[in-house]
Amino acid sequence: MKHSPRLWTVISSSVLVASLGAGATACGSGDNPLSARPYDAGDQVAINQPSGGRPVDPKRPLEVTTKGHGARITDVTAVDTHGRRLAGELSAKGDRWHSTASMAAGTRYTVTVSTENQRGAPGQRTMTFDTTPSKALLQVKLGPQAGRYGVGQPLTAELSEAVKDKAARAVVERGLVVESSPGVEGAWYWVDDKTLHYRPKDYWPAHSTVSLRSNLEGVRITDDLNGAASKPLKLEIGDRVEAITDAAAHSLTFKRNGEVINTIPVTTGKPGFSTRNGVKVVLGKQYFVRMRGDTVGIGGSENYDLPVYYATRVTWSGEYVHAAPWSVGSQGYENVSHGCTGMSTGNAAWFFENITEGDVVKVINSIGEDMAPFGNGFGDWNVDWKDWRQGSALLKGTHVNHNPVDQARLRPQV
Structure with missing residues (x-):
């Protein structure tokens, strides 16, 4: 009983080999047209673009048709020099293929047409042509x-x-x-x-x-x-860095990859110059910036001309996180700036070294306006994801543009 399975395996293999041997002639390349090399189908198909001639108008649809002789088209591929395949449609009878998308301008297409004759033997024709470049x-x-x-x-x-x-x-x-x-x-x-x-x-x-x-x-x-x-x-x-300023608590919490690694006393915008709420993205850093009130429309008793160090920019209108040694006594207690987030020089130097372009700076609990989505930096994250998707031309729905910030309403800060 132990040897029966092994004996059966040997016998089965012998029968299989014999069967394959008996059928070898019938399955040879001489009698099966599908195993033959494709023949040149140049006399069986016509393409409405001249091969290797003058560049053609890319607006003209590409068309491949049969010339009779009992041949039918089985497949057409048209690929440009960038590897982009031109979409097309083949008729049910296999006698016509035409493009269903516009060709690219200023490129070369390689067209490969696969056919089969009445006996089922495969044929093939390949050609290339150029398209004229666009003027605009x-x-x-x-x-x-x-x-x-x-x-x-x-x-x-x-x-x-x-x-x-x-x-x-x-x-x-x-x-x-x-x-x-x-x-x-x-x-x-x-x-x-x-x-x-x-x-x-x-x-x-x-x-x-x-x-x-x-x-x-x-x-x-x-x-x-x-x-x-x-x-x-x-x-x-890089790391997930989030700097969250609570304007009511006068405190900035610095998080890296979800872990709080520093808490800094700050001052933000005073009434009339309140810091904008919402998510902002770091636009850049400058070790030194001269900030002058009169260059941004602030005059009179509110005018200022200050050398500012360790300045991290978050809006184009002039909102920064920076060193403010003149307001150290108010930091952690009250808001006295013109809209910027101010901190001691030591804390600003630490913040400057640990923040990078693209990091998230968020302000909460301010009495100021909300950060605009566009026009004053990157306020993109203040748009709800559902609304954001409606801004795409590929998705259904009404696109409601968030207008860029009115420059006349931008309040410069320090």
């Missing part, structure tokens, strides 16, 4: 610059021409490719006709890698506008 190009400037940033840094795309049509906006968005490791959910938001911002649903994961590239080169955006080449960029995301 949409330049896309991607931002920020490549480098290391905090978890709150949005991505930006600045367009050289206004794009208003929703279908054209969708083309632009599809061509702006964002990749992150680890992957996260994110979306573009049209700030205006020439500006897009991209952010994830939540902050970028700490220590993640983010890349952004434009795949719009040659792509038709409108009848008279095609995409231009653009330089890609790569961001390295």
